[in-house]
Amino acid sequence: MAKQPERSREAEETPAGQELLRLPVVVLTDSVVFPYMTVPLRLEDEAAYRAVVAAREQETKVLLLTPDKEFKLHIPKREHAGAVGTIAGVGQVIRLPDGKHQALFQGQKRGRLLKIWKQKHLVAEVEPVEEVAETTLETEALVRSVINQIEAYVEKEPQVPRDAVAVARGMDDPGRLADLFGYAPELTLNERRRLLSILDPVERLRRVYRIMARQLQISEVKARIQGEIQQGMEKAQREYYLREQLKAIHRELGEANPQLAEIEEIKKAIEASHMPDEVKEKARHEAGRLGNMPSASPEVGIVRTYLEWLLALPWVSAAPQETDVEVDIKVVKAVLDADHYGLDKVKDRILEYLAVRSLAKHARTPILCLIGPPGVGKTSLGRSIARALDRKFVRISLGGVRDEGEIRGHRRTYIGALPGRIIQGMRQAGVINPVFVLDEIDKLGYDFRGDPSSAMLEVLDPEQNFSFSDHYLEAPYDLSQVLFIATGNLAETIPPALRDRMEVINISGYTEEEKLHIARGYLVPRQLKQHGLGRAQCTITEDGLRKIVRGYTAEAGVRNLERQIATIDRKVARLIAAGEQKTVRVGPRRVQDLLGPEKLNTKLDKRADEVGVVTGLAWTAAGGEISTVEAALMKGKGNLILTGQLGEVMKESAVTALSFARAKARALNIAADVVADNDLHVHVPAGAVPKEGPSAGVALATSIVSVLTQRPVSKDVAMTGEVTLRGRVLPVSGLKEKLLAAHRAGVRSVVLPSKNRHSLEDVPQEALEQLRIIWADTMDDVLDAALLQAAGGKSKAKRPKAKRRLRRKKRLPAPPPDNQPVGTPIGPTIAEEA
Secondary structure (H helix, E strand, O other): OOOOOOOOHHHHOOOOOOOOEEEEEEEOOOOOOOOOOEEEEEEOOHHHHHHHHHHHHOOOOEEEEOOOOOOOOOOOOHHHOOOEEEEEEEEEEEEOOOOOEEEEEEEEEEEEEEEEEEOOOEEEEEEEOOOOOOOOHHHHHHHHHHHHHHHHHHHHOOOOOOHHHHHHHOOOOHHHHHHHHHHOOOOOHHHHHHHHHOOOHHHHHHHHHHHHHHHHHHHHHHHHHHHHHHHHHHHHHHHHHHHHHHHHHHHHHOOOOHHHHHHHHHHHHHHHOOOOHHHHHHHHHHHHHHHHOOOOOOHHHHHHHHHHHHHHOOOHHHOHHHHHOOOOHHHHHHHHHHHOOOOHHHHHHHHHHHHHHHHOOOOOOOOEEEEOOOOOOHHHHHHHHHHHHOOOEEEEEOOOOOOOHHHHOOOOOOOOOOOOHHHHHHHHHOOOOOEEEEEOHHHOOOEOOEOHHHHHHHHOOOOOHHHEEOOOOOOEEOOOOOEEEEEEOOOOOOOHHHHOOOEEEEOOOOOHHHHHHHHHHHHHHHHHHHOOOOOOOEEEOHHHHHHHHHHHOOOOOOHHHHHHHHHHHHHHHHHHHOOOOOOEEEOHHHHHHHHOOOOOOOOOOOOOOEEOEEEEEEEEOOEEEEEEEEEEEEEOOOOEEEEOOEOHHHHHHHHHHHHHHHHOOOOOOOOHHHHHOEEEEEEOOOOOOOEOOOOOHHHHHHHHHHHHHOOEEOOOEEEOOEEOOOOEEEOOOOHHHHHHHHHHHOOOEEEEEHHHHHHHHHOOHHHHHOOEEEEEOEHHHHHHHHEOOOOOOOOOOOOOOOOOOOOOOOOOOOOOOOOOOOOOEEOOOHHHHO
16 A cells, blocks of 8 residues: 655645545546535446445545546646545445446535545545535525526526426525536536536526526527528428419419429420430439429529530530531632731641541541740631631630639539630530630649649540530530640740640741731731721831831731831821821831830941950740840959859850860960959840840850950851850750841841751741851851951951842752851852852
8 A cells, every 4th residue: 555645734724623534536537526416427447446445345435526637636746636526425336237337426515635645546635615605685686596597598498307497496505506507418517617616605606697697698599590490491381382382273274384384495405405315314304303493492593504504505416517517728728828927837737637627527636736926926827717717716815824623614512613614615606616726825824723734634635625524514525626726925834744735836936028018918907997097098118117127126926016007007097187187108207206216226236346245146935036145354263253144054054165165275275374363254134134045055155265365256146056065066946036036136147056957947038048057066166157366367257248139049048968068158158249
C-alpha cells in the first residue's frame, strides 16, 4: 500500500470542528451526479469497481468526481485539491453481460476534495459541504421565478415530463431546486459540472435562472421555425390537391391543361428531333419527370431549361445534307483572294482541305492553328473561310479563360449552370458544321478552378471530338464536322499536348509593298465607307500611304496602319462637313499636317562606322525588329558588365562570346593584357524592354571582338545567329520576320547562319532583291564580313554600293550549292551592281 501523504495545508485550514471523511473515489467520464439523486452508473474501469467494493466492505460512502480535460486523476497532484464532487452512498452492484459492473448511487451532499492519493484505487480526504440558504424576499422571488420558467418550458417542450412541474412546486429550498434542474436534457456535461461546483445555493439558482431564460428563447425560435415549415408543407399539399382537382375539371370539360399541353409539345419535339437514341431516351426521361413535378417546384425551371438546350442544339443526324455540300474550289479561291492579300500558304492549305473533302466525304476535319503577330488578319481570315465555304461563323475568345467550366460547362446541380462555350457556340450557329474560330488560344490560363487547355484537348482532337462531353448536357456531342481554326501570337506558350493536336501555320508580317497594296485595296475603301466619304472627296496618294507606313507605323500587321488612315478620314470629314473644302488630296506633306510630326524612324541611324556598335536582328511576337548591341572598354580588373534587361540565355551568350574572343586572342590580334586590365561593358539599348534568346550571340561576339581589337563595325551590316565556344554559328528561328525588319530598316547586307538556307523559301522576293545575304559557318566568316580595318587602315569588309534596278526574275533565288565557299554572298552582289 502506498504511503499516505502528510496532512495538506488545505486540511490544516479546515474550520475547527468540521468532520473530514476519507472516502474511495469513483471517476465519472460522461455524467454528473447531484445530491438527492439516485442513478445507476456503469463502472468503466477496474479502479472504480475496486473503489465501490472497498466502500461496501468498509460500510462507507464514495466520492463521485467528474473531472474536466485538464483535471486528470490518473496521477494525483496537489492541484486536484478544491475540486467539488458528490458524496454518495452505494447500493446494489450487478455484473453486466459484457463483464463490466453497474452500481446504484444515491447522491447525498457535495464534498470538497482536500487531498487525494492512489492505492489499489483512488482515496481522497473530503470535506462535506453543508448548504444553508437564508430565507429572504429575494430568495423567495427567485424560487418562484424559476418555478414559473419550468412551467413555461414544460408547456413548450412536450417531451419533458409533466411531473417535473409538481416536483418543482413542492420545493422551497433554492439549492435543491437548482439541483433538480441539473438533469435537464438540454444541459451539456460542462454546464452540469459547473452547476455542481457552485456551493452557494442562491448563486446556483441564479445560474439556473439564466440557463432557463436561454432555453425558453431557444424553444420559442424552434416553435416558430416548426410553424413556418408546417405552414409551407400545408401550402404545398393544398396546391397539390387543387392542381389535381384542376386537372380533373379540365378533363371533364374537355379542355387542355396549359402545363400538360406544354409537356406534350416538348415530348412531340423530342420525338421529331434527330437526337441520337441515348440522348433522346434521356430527354424522354426528363420530360416525364417534368410532368410529375408541381409547378411551384424550383426544379421545374432547371429541367425545362435543360430540355430547351437539348432541343435547340443541332445534332449530326439532324441535317445530313449539311455535310455533303458541294464546294467549287475556284469560287472559294476567288473569295479568299478578294478578302485577303497574300497569305498564300494558308489559302493553299484551305483549298487542299476542301479538295480532300470533295473526294473523301468522311475524312477527319483538321484543326488549323494560325500563329502570327497582331494585325496580320488571323481572325478575319477565319471569317473569310466561312464566307467562302458558305458556312455559319462562330468566334469565341479564349484570352484570360481560367475556369475549365467555361469549356466543359457546369453540372446542373449548381445554381445557374449552363453549357460551356463550345456548346453555346454550336447553339448560336444552329448547324453541325460551322467555322469555329478559337481566338487567342495561346493566352489560356489555369488556376484552382482547373486547366481549360486540358479540356480543349478533347475539343481539338479529331480522334475524340466526335463524342465531346459537356458537364451540363451529360451526353456525348459530335464536333467532328466543325472546322476549328485557332489563332494565337506565340506557339511556344501553347501547351505541347494541345499544340500537337493542331496543324500550326505561321503567318509572318507584311513587307512595305504588301502593306501599300492592302491599304489601297482594302483599308482605304473600308474607312472611306465607314466615315461617309466618297472616293472623289478624299484621295490618299501612294506616296502618302508610304509616308504613313514608314513614319507612323512600326508593326508586322496593318492594324495601326488602318487606325492612322481612319484618323486622316476623320479630319477630312470635318473639313468637308465645315464647308472648308470639297475634295482633299492627301500627299506626304498633307499626311504630316493631319497626323503631326513623324513618330517613328524605321530606318537605321545615319551614323558612321563605330567600334563596338553592331546591328542585330531580333524576333518578337509583333514581328521582327532591329536591335543594336554596344560594347565599351574601360580600366578595371577584367569584369564583364551586362545591361539592358538581358535574360539568362542572352547573358550566357555574352559570356560565351567573351570566352571565344579570349580563346582566339592571338588569331584576332588581341593584346594579352587588354582583357585582364580592363572591364568590358556590353549594353543592348531599349533598356526598359526585356530581351531573351540565343540569336544575338554573333552580334555580341562581333561587338566584343570589335572593341577588343579597336576595329570598326560596318554600319551597313546586320546579323543574327547563335555562337558557340568554338566559334561555330548555329541556326536560329524567325528568319523571315528578321529579314523583313532588315528590309524595312534599309539594311544592305545581312549575315545569316549557313544552316538557315532553307528558311529563305518563305521570304518575299521583294525583300530578297534588296538584301545582300552573306552565309556564315563560323565567327571568322562573320568578322570578315562585318569588321573593318582599324583607323587609317584599308577596309577589309566589302561595302554594298548603291544599287541600280536590275531586271530580275520574280521568283525566289535558289540557295547556293553545298560546295559554295562560306561567306559568299547571294542576291545582289557588288559585281552585279557594277
